Every structure is written in structure tokens, then in C-alpha cells.
Amino acid sequence: MTARLLPSLFLAFFLACALVQIPFARYLKNRPVVEKIGYVPHAELLKMGSADQKQFMAALLVSKVLTYFGGVTQQAERKVVIPMDIRGIHRHLEGALKLDPYNMDSYYFSQALFVWDARNVPLANSLLDYGMKYRTWDWYLPFFAGFNSAYFLKDYRKAADYYRRAGDLSGSDLYQSLAGRYLQASGQTDLAIAYLATMEKGARSSAIKKAFGIRLAAFREVKRIEAALARYRSENGKSPVTVQTLISSGYLAPPPRDPYGGEFYLSPEGTVSTTSKFAFAPKGKKP
Amino acid sequence: MRFVMFITLKGFFRDRLVHGLLISLVFFAAIPSLSNLSMRQVTELSITLSLSMISVLQLVLAVFLGGTSLWKDIERRYAFSLLALPFSRGRYLLGKFLAVALFTLGVAVVLGCVTCAVVTIAAASYPPDRPIVWWNLLLAIGMDACKYILLSSFAFLFATVSSSFFLPVLGTLAVFMVGSASQGALEYLGSSEAATMAPLFKRTVSYLYYLVPNFSAFDLKVNAIYGIPVSGRGMILTLLYFVAYLGAVISLAMLLFSRREMK
Amino acid sequence: MTSQTLHEPAIELANLCKVYSGKGGSRLQALQGVTLAVRQGEVFGFLGPNGAGKSSAIKSIMGLITPSSGSVRIMGQPATDPDSRQPVGYLPENPSFYDTLTAEEYLLFVGRSFGMKWVTLRQETERVLKLLEIWDARKRPLRSFSKGMVQRVGIAQVLVHDPAILVLDEPMSGLDPLGRALVKEIILDLKSRGKTVFFSTHIIADVEEVCDRVGVILNGELRAVEEVREVMAAGVHGYRLKIRDTESGEIEEVTIHRPALSGYLHGLTPRKEILLMEPVRRNLEEFFLELVKGAAAPGPEAM
Structure with a gap:
């Protein structure tokens, strides 16, 4: 009896598998991207549990962060805004750096993310300082830290220190001269564009490359507005009140577009800003 | 002893162990493309993945080969005829252990060559910031092999006193985990964060630290991946530690095994 | 061989006791004061029912278990010394060998472990494999062998280094009638070449046919050691x-x-x-049964 029952039983389950397969695959395909980055164990536990696979575990954590980041930015382009779990990312990167303090991907990513999207420059710089203790040969870390100090923190003395270090390590005078140029606030947009262009060119992950590309596009728009602003000032002898004035008076065509979905405006100090703050929708708010 | 070693090695090859290892080559083949997922350290990632793969394979070999090779001889009653041959139990055990150790070394040599090839390919697609220190890479693989040889000596030790296969396998895994974490645990206990911990717990950890081998000294992955210089004196001390520890564990295993009743 | 070793018993058990302690403090007295000397050149049958202590005695001889008290000597050397096994060939009960190897490979391994020269070893391997009629199967892994064939390999690996003393634990088990006849023939041939054969069995006919002497073991005690010829004569x-x-x-x-x-x-x-x-x-079987009955009737220690 079982001899006859078993083949039909197998056939029935096999058909069931085939039937479930289609809706199952569709469900998986349309499942929302990893919205939650998930939990990382305490760094000490992670270190002890990884035995002799610390570097591998670190690489795994970074790749998890990267997948999450890629998923969220992809959704942002489709105008679906998911607040990014910056704290979760931070926990992951910190875990990765505890496991493998030499992991360059972690520093690179934290520089790309914390500085712009999270606006937590001191955090980014503290991670970079930590990394400089280990990656003693690497000029990238002081280069990042120098940019952060000058552009965001306006701490030019510290920036100069970092750039000198980057210059010493890379054997190039470029960074020392960069430090000097940061002293003029007016040159900041140019330098940010130069920095972002370098980063974009060196980026290997497509998600990261895209992120830099968007930011670069935003700064090119700022640059365009600044140029229009300068022309308006020299021709009219006064400053315009709004960006709209520049557009309507023909100095700025086509109208600038913020890829982050914000709107450009002129600050009372006369500099160009955007409501998006160069980041996709700050937590929860729709643009 | 030699003959036991040869015949055991022959058994490993006949058991299709090599076929199993060949499957791992498929994973090695995937490493160059996997490494491209890295943003900034493609070559470094390829070294990380290769070394991780070698470690995992060696761990499996140490635990299962070390844990079952003696156990199987007793369980399948091969030992009755083997131990009646005119050599001592100690020599028999040593022969079996040398077979496992040699096999581990052989696997390390083969996978070491594969790693060199894989890393060369990865480095060609995206040159690293710093030149690869090949000597460090080979040293890391060599020290890894030493570590797993030491670990399999524990598997043998457990197998001499156990009639089941659980103690050798699970006991060896436990030794591996404790031995890999003991350095970190000891350092953590010394830190101010751990000041509130129970003194008994602290004492247990420090006993374990001295009893179980400290495997973290054998881990040169960071040096291999990022080209960080290796301390020569440290290596000599680690090798001395390896020889002394291995000698102690194996001689204890030989002693216990020579007293075992082959009922 | 010195004149002294010439008179030495091939195997000597002196007041051999073995107690197995099991779980929960249970104790099993497997051997109780067994004293026995197997002379050089004789065929000694070790007779006893299942569980009588035959295997324990043999494992003590081969150093596989340690006696609780008493001693075992092989050609005057204590059995605890691995060198004492140099002149000995041993066939375990229901033997099992590395099953990934071939019969030939296993025999070569055994011969080399006994320090045989390569050339002689190859000749001897061929001789014994042919003698036991497994020459055609020599290149096959042992895992493909039937029980009877494994038993033949077991006997072949005893013979390959031409030992002076052969210790065989149930050599006939697992063999078909042809195999049994072959093994008896081999034992008689060994006897004619002056070898010492010590084998255990529970089949009395085997003893009658090939043995010079017989020892009967019951409940761990050696009950009788007799010349087979005398038992047969005294039996009239x-x-x-x-x-x-x-x-x-x-x-x-x-x-x-x-x-x-x-x-x-x-x-x-x-x-x-x-x-x-x-x-x-009165045949050997009756003699044996009488001993067994005699042991069972009054014996408080009987199992």
C-alpha cells in the first residue's frame, strides 16, 4: 500500500511546491527593501565570538551596511522616502572597526554617510582619528578629516594639521595647498565640487558612486546659482532677495533643481543654501 | 609509526577527502569577483576571504579528522588488529596524529598556492594602495596550519578517553572557541569596564587562559591583509609555544591511550 | 635462539585475574587466577562456552587489556612490552580491517610493521593470498568483501610474517565448510613446521582434529588442561x-x-x-559437557 501511496504523495507535494513557487517568488521580489538594518551584538561579544574570522566578520558587517544603504537610496530615487537608520549603521560600522580597525571600507563609508546625510561630522572625525592610529600609512584618512574640519567645522587650524599629515603620507604638496585654499569661505563650493568629483571617480560601489554623483549634481547647481548671483551683483550693484529674482530677471536659466528634492534659497549672509540640506528628507518628513 | 602514518594518509585519500576539498576550489574561484564588492580594498578583501576560507576548512579538518580518526579505529574495531602489531600504543597514536598533521600541512600548501593565484587576479583588477607582502601572507597561512595542528592534538586527547564521538568533536570546538577568545577576554577583564564582575568569574577566565592554548597569537590575518610587519621575536616565541604545547598535549594523549582498555 | 628460550613456554599465564568494573559500581570477574603454559611447537585449543573468558585471556596476551593481577609472558617477555608481539601473529574475533584498503595493501602494511624486507614481503603476500584463495580479489577494497573473505584476510595477515606463535580467536567463525577444512589444514601444516598455535573455539570437533592439548575455561576459571590424545584414550x-x-x-x-x-x-x-x-x-564432547555440568551444579559463582 505504501509502495503505491508514496509516489502519489511525492507527486502531490511536488505540485504543491510548483504552485507555491510563483506567488512566493513574486512576494520576495516585491518585498520592501531591508528597512531595518538589524541588530549587532555588543562589540566585545562579537570579537570573542568571531574567533579567527574577525576580518571576515568585519567585511560581512560592511557589506550588510552597503546593501541596506543601496536599498534605501534606491527607494529615495523612486520618491519613496524611508528614514535611514543612521544609528543602526553606526553600530554596524563601529562593530566592524572593533573587529578589524584596519578596514578601509568602513572609514570610507562612514565618511560618505555621516558627514553629509547624518550631519554628524564630529562622529566621522572621531572614527577617522581612531583609524589613523592603525592605518598609519594611509593619507586618505587625514585627507577626509581635513576636509571635514575645514568645510563643516570651520576649524582651519586642525584642517591644516590633517592636510599636512595627508601631504606627508602621500608625498604630495597638493594637500598643503588645499589647506590654504580652505581659509577662504568663498572658495568652498569649488573645493567641495573638487572633493566630490575625486570621491566619485574613486568610488567602486555603484550605490556609493551614485550617492556622490547626486551630491555633485547638487553642488554644481549651487555653483551655477553662485555664478548668477555674482553677475547680478556686479551688473545691478546690489544683492537679489531670492533665487526667484535671479530666475525671473534671466540670470539663471534653466531654473535650478535640487536632486534631493529641496529648494534653493539665499541665506541672509548671502550664501546659497537648500531646504534639503543636501540630504534626502530628514527623518520622517516628506520633501 | 611511519607505516601507521602512511596507511592513515592513504585512508584519507580513499575516503574522498580530497574530492571534498576540490569543491572548496569553486568558492576560491568566486573570490576575485566577490572582492569587487569592496569599495576601497579589493585586494585586501580577496586576502580576507581566502584566509577565512582556509581557516574554516582547516577547522573542519581539525575537528572532524582529528576527532574521528582515532575514534573510528576503535569504533569499527580496526584497532584490535592494529594494536596487536609489534609497536607501542604511543607510536600508533603518534603515527595517526602525524598523518592528520601532514594532511593539514598539505592542505595549507595547496590552498596557499590557490590563494596566491586568487589574490594576484584580484590585485590585477584593482591594484592595492600598498604592495602585497607575500611573505606575510605565507606566514599567516603557515601559522594558521600550526594552530589547527595544535587544535587537532586536543581532538586526539579527547578521543583517547572517550568512547563516543561527541566529546572529541564538541570538546575540540569548545577548545577552539575558548582558545580564540581567551586573549580578548583577559584583556577585557583587565579593563576598567569589567571592574564590577565577580572575582570568581575573573579567576576562572584567567585559569582558562593559561590552560587552553592561546590561539590569537597564531592569527596573522591582519598582518597578511594590510601588510603590517610581523614581529620576528613574537613568531619565534609563538613557535616555541606551539612546540611545547603540542608536545604536552600529545604526550598526555599517548599516556592516556596506553592505559586504555580495548574491550 | 638461546637454549634458555628454547625451553621457555611460548605463552605463559600466571595467576591471571581480570575484573571489569562497569557502570554503577558493578563488577564482572572475567578471569580468576588462570595459570597456563603453552609449550613451543604445540597446538593448544582453548575451549569454553560463550562468555567464559576466552577473549579476555587472549586480549591479555596481546596487551589489549591490562590484567587486574597476575602476569602474561610471551617467550619469557612480559606482554606489556610491545616487542613481545614481534614473534606473534594475532587474529581477533570477528576481525575488521581498514576497509578502504585492498587485501594486498593491508598485508603489505602488516608485514612492514613487522620489519619484513620488501622483496620477501611481496613473495609472502602472494603466497598467503593464494593459500587462502583470495589472490584474485587482492586489488579490491576490503569493504566489498564478504564476512568469510574478511576472515580469510584475517588469517592471511597472521601468516604473512611467518610468526613462531599464532594466537587465533575463533579462527573458524564465519567460514564455510571449505574454509574450515582449509584452516585446519593450515594449522596442521604450521604444527608440522614447529609453530605454536593457540586458538580459542567453542566447537569441540575442531579441537579433536588438530590440537595437541586442550584447556577448558568456564566462568573465568581454567577447569582442565589435558592432552587430547590422553582424553581420547582415557575415554575408552x-x-x-x-x-x-x-x-x-x-x-x-x-x-x-x-x-x-x-x-x-x-x-x-x-x-x-x-x-x-x-x-x-567417551568423546571430548562428553568430557567437556561433564566439566560444564560439574561447574554449573554446585557453583555459587556460576553466571
Whole structure:
């Protein structure tokens, strides 16, 4: 009896598998991207549990962060805004750096993310300082830290220190001269564009490359507005009140577009800003 | 002893162990493309993945080969005829252990060559910031092999006193985990964060630290991946530690095994 | 070989005791004061029912278990010394060998472990494999062998280094009648070449056919050690006579006890003709059964 029952039983389950397969695959395909980055164990536990696979575990954590980041930015382009779990990312990167303090991907990513999207420059710089203790040969870390100090923190003395270090390590005078140029606030947009262009060119992950590309596009728009602003000032002898004035008076065509979905405006100090703050929708708010 | 070693090695090859290892080559083949997922350290990632793969394979070999090779001889009653041959139990055990150790070394040599090839390919697609220190890479693989040889000596030790296969396998895994974490645990206990911990717990950890081998000294992955210089004196001390520890564990295993009743 | 070792017993057990302690403090007395000397050049049968302690005694000889007390010597050397096994070939009960190897490879391994020269080893391997009729299967892994073939490999690996002493634990088990006959033939051949053979069995017919002496072990105690020839001779306890009355032609059959035989013969009248006279003997089996019954009846220690 079982001899006859078993083949039909197998056939029935096999058909069931085939039937479930289609809706199952569709469900998986349309499942929302990893919205939650998930939990990382305490760094000490992670270190002890990884035995002799610390570097591998670190690489795994970074790749998890990267997948999450890629998923969220992809959704942002489709105008679906998911607040990014910056704290979760931070926990992951910190875990990765505890496991493998030499992991360059972690520093690179934290520089790309914390500085712009999270606006937590001191955090980014503290991670970079930590990394400089280990990656003693690497000029990238002081280069990042120098940019952060000058552009965001306006701490030019510290920036100069970092750039000198980057210059010493890379054997190039470029960074020392960069430090000097940061002293003029007016040159900041140019330098940010130069920095972002370098980063974009060196980026290997497509998600990261895209992120830099968007930011670069935003700064090119700022640059365009600044140029229009300068022309308006020299021709009219006064400053315009709004960006709209520049557009309507023909100095700025086509109208600038913020890829982050914000709107450009002129600050009372006369500099160009955007409501998006160069980041996709700050937590929860729709643009 | 030699003959036991040869015949055991022959058994490993006949058991299709090599076929199993060949499957791992498929994973090695995937490493160059996997490494491209890295943003900034493609070559470094390829070294990380290769070394991780070698470690995992060696761990499996140490635990299962070390844990079952003696156990199987007793369980399948091969030992009755083997131990009646005119050599001592100690020599028999040593022969079996040398077979496992040699096999581990052989696997390390083969996978070491594969790693060199894989890393060369990865480095060609995206040159690293710093030149690869090949000597460090080979040293890391060599020290890894030493570590797993030491670990399999524990598997043998457990197998001499156990009639089941659980103690050798699970006991060896436990030794591996404790031995890999003991350095970190000891350092953590010394830190101010751990000041509130129970003194008994602290004492247990420090006993374990001295009893179980400290495997973290054998881990040169960071040096291999990022080209960080290796301390020569440290290596000599680690090798001395390896020889002394291995000698102690194996001689204890030989002693216990020579007293075992082959009922 | 010195003159001293010449007179040495091949295997000597002196007051051998073995106690197995099991779980929960249970104790099993497997051997109780066994004293035995197997002479060089004899075939000694070790007879006993299952669980009598045969294997424990043999494992003590081979150093596989440590006696609780007493000692074992092989050619005067203590059995705890691995060198004592140099002149010994051992066949375990229900043997099992590395099953990924071939019969030939295993034999070569055994021979090399005994320090044989490569050339002689190859010749001897071929000889014993042919002798045991497994030469054609020599290149096959042992895992493909039947039980009887494995037993033949077991005997081959005993013979390959031509040892002076052979210790065989149940050599006939697992063999078909042809195999049994072959093994008996081999044992008789070994005897003719002056080898010592010590083998355990629970089959009495095997002992009758090939052994010089027999030891009977029961419940861990050695109950008797006898010359097989004497047991057989001592076993003649009477005679069966077929007598014909030459006048009446009647044939009568009588059985006479041995002591009464001469009296009976004297009392025969001349018209009686003895057609046949044959000894009535108690065979080894009866001897053995008697010992077993004798042990079972009063024995408080009987299992």
C-alpha cells in the first residue's frame, strides 16, 4: 500500500511546491527593501565570538551596511522616502572597526554617510582619528578629516594639521595647498565640487558612486546659482532677495533643481543654501 | 609509526577527502569577483576571504579528522588488529596524529598556492594602495596550519578517553572557541569596564587562559591583509609555544591511550 | 635462539585475574587466577562456552587489556612490552580491517610493521593470498568483501610474517565448510613446521582434529588442561562385542566395561566366535559437557 501511496504523495507535494513557487517568488521580489538594518551584538561579544574570522566578520558587517544603504537610496530615487537608520549603521560600522580597525571600507563609508546625510561630522572625525592610529600609512584618512574640519567645522587650524599629515603620507604638496585654499569661505563650493568629483571617480560601489554623483549634481547647481548671483551683483550693484529674482530677471536659466528634492534659497549672509540640506528628507518628513 | 602514518594518509585519500576539498576550489574561484564588492580594498578583501576560507576548512579538518580518526579505529574495531602489531600504543597514536598533521600541512600548501593565484587576479583588477607582502601572507597561512595542528592534538586527547564521538568533536570546538577568545577576554577583564564582575568569574577566565592554548597569537590575518610587519621575536616565541604545547598535549594523549582498555 | 628460550613456554599465564568494573559500581570477574603454559611447537585449543573468558585471556596476551593481577609472558617477555608481539601473529574475533584498503595493501602494511624486507614481503603476500584463495580479489577494497573473505584476510595477515606463535580467536567463525577444512589444514601444516598455535573455539570437533592439548575455561576459571590424545584414550570405558554362536548361528551383541573385559573373555566357551570388538569411548564432547555440568551444579559463582 505504501509502495503505491508514496509516489502519489511525492507527486502531490511536488505540485504543491510548483504552485507555491510563483506567488512566493513574486512576494520576495516585491518585498520592501531591508528597512531595518538589524541588530549587532555588543562589540566585545562579537570579537570573542568571531574567533579567527574577525576580518571576515568585519567585511560581512560592511557589506550588510552597503546593501541596506543601496536599498534605501534606491527607494529615495523612486520618491519613496524611508528614514535611514543612521544609528543602526553606526553600530554596524563601529562593530566592524572593533573587529578589524584596519578596514578601509568602513572609514570610507562612514565618511560618505555621516558627514553629509547624518550631519554628524564630529562622529566621522572621531572614527577617522581612531583609524589613523592603525592605518598609519594611509593619507586618505587625514585627507577626509581635513576636509571635514575645514568645510563643516570651520576649524582651519586642525584642517591644516590633517592636510599636512595627508601631504606627508602621500608625498604630495597638493594637500598643503588645499589647506590654504580652505581659509577662504568663498572658495568652498569649488573645493567641495573638487572633493566630490575625486570621491566619485574613486568610488567602486555603484550605490556609493551614485550617492556622490547626486551630491555633485547638487553642488554644481549651487555653483551655477553662485555664478548668477555674482553677475547680478556686479551688473545691478546690489544683492537679489531670492533665487526667484535671479530666475525671473534671466540670470539663471534653466531654473535650478535640487536632486534631493529641496529648494534653493539665499541665506541672509548671502550664501546659497537648500531646504534639503543636501540630504534626502530628514527623518520622517516628506520633501 | 611511519607505516601507521602512511596507511592513515592513504585512508584519507580513499575516503574522498580530497574530492571534498576540490569543491572548496569553486568558492576560491568566486573570490576575485566577490572582492569587487569592496569599495576601497579589493585586494585586501580577496586576502580576507581566502584566509577565512582556509581557516574554516582547516577547522573542519581539525575537528572532524582529528576527532574521528582515532575514534573510528576503535569504533569499527580496526584497532584490535592494529594494536596487536609489534609497536607501542604511543607510536600508533603518534603515527595517526602525524598523518592528520601532514594532511593539514598539505592542505595549507595547496590552498596557499590557490590563494596566491586568487589574490594576484584580484590585485590585477584593482591594484592595492600598498604592495602585497607575500611573505606575510605565507606566514599567516603557515601559522594558521600550526594552530589547527595544535587544535587537532586536543581532538586526539579527547578521543583517547572517550568512547563516543561527541566529546572529541564538541570538546575540540569548545577548545577552539575558548582558545580564540581567551586573549580578548583577559584583556577585557583587565579593563576598567569589567571592574564590577565577580572575582570568581575573573579567576576562572584567567585559569582558562593559561590552560587552553592561546590561539590569537597564531592569527596573522591582519598582518597578511594590510601588510603590517610581523614581529620576528613574537613568531619565534609563538613557535616555541606551539612546540611545547603540542608536545604536552600529545604526550598526555599517548599516556592516556596506553592505559586504555580495548574491550 | 638461546637454549634458555628454547625451553621457555611460548605463552605463559600466571595467576591471571581480570575484573571489569562497569557502570554503577558493578563488577564482572572475567578471569580468576588462570595459570597456563603453552609449550613451543604445540597446538593448544582453548575451549569454553560463550562468555567464559576466552577473549579476555587472549586480549591479555596481546596487551589489549591490562590484567587486574597476575602476569602474561610471551617467550619469557612480559606482554606489556610491545616487542613481545614481534614473534606473534594475532587474529581477533570477528576481525575488521581498514576497509578502504585492498587485501594486498593491508598485508603489505602488516608485514612492514613487522620489519619484513620488501622483496620477501611481496613473495609472502602472494603466497598467503593464494593459500587462502583470495589472490584474485587482492586489488579490491576490503569493504566489498564478504564476512568469510574478511576472515580469510584475517588469517592471511597472521601468516604473512611467518610468526613462531599464532594466537587465533575463533579462527573458524564465519567460514564455510571449505574454509574450515582449509584452516585446519593450515594449522596442521604450521604444527608440522614447529609453530605454536593457540586458538580459542567453542566447537569441540575442531579441537579433536588438530590440537595437541586442550584447556577448558568456564566462568573465568581454567577447569582442565589435558592432552587430547590422553582424553581420547582415557575415554575408552568399555568394549562392544559381536559374538556368534557357531552351533545355533545366533548373533549377540554385548557391551562390557573395561575392567570386566578380561574376565568376560576368559568365560567365553570355544563355540562362541568374536566377530567384532570395538572400544566404546567417551568423546571430548562428553568430557567437556561433564566439566560444564560439574561447574554449573554446585557453583555459587556460576553466571
